[in-house]
Amino acid sequence: MKYYEKIELKDGRECILRNCTEADGKAVLDIFNLTHEETDNLLSYPDESAVTAEEEASFLKEKEDSDREIEILAETDGKIAGLAGLSSIGNKYKICHRVDFGISVAKEFWNLGIGSALLSACISCAKEAGYEQIELNVVADNPAAISLYKKAGFAEFGRNPKGFRSRFTDYQELIYMLKEL
Secondary structure, X not given: OOOEEEEEOOOOXXXXXXXXXXXXXXXXXXXXXXXXXXXXXXXXXXXXXOXXXXXXXXXXXXXXXXXXXXXXXXXXXXXXXXEEEEEEOOOOOOOOOEEEEEEEEOHHHOOOOHHHHHHHHHHHHHHHOOOOEEEEEEEOOOHHXXXXXXXXXXXXXXXXXEEEEEOOOEEEEEEEEEEEO
């Protein structure tokens, strides 16, 4: 799946949103590890990733060649500022209408509109791919993310009180959200 868009950030800088390519493997792995180090609100810790740059490049090539999945990066000032992606829940008839959404933005780029732009891009791609429902999990004590998702039309459909086990704060409650497309 392909995507490309130029946006203006809240501080006036230009940001390019585009699908990740095989050539982005190392840079995407680096930003993935950075964002997972900067917040406790994401699925994993950097030391849990055993993925090599070559494996990441291969993963991105599969996404680039896919008609139904995508990884999008946000690039500003020659740096990758954030990532977002869509992963099919599955290809069986009963679940092929659903897609999972994930996002991360480097801390130095928070509050510039990158998260909103990446979310909007992924919603657009999900519609284009024919999905009927986009889903995500968010840590309950992440009000900025919850607000972003609600503004985009996501609704809560459940909670898991021990969804994540944090190394720093014990358990974290997860909120399950979805948006019908």
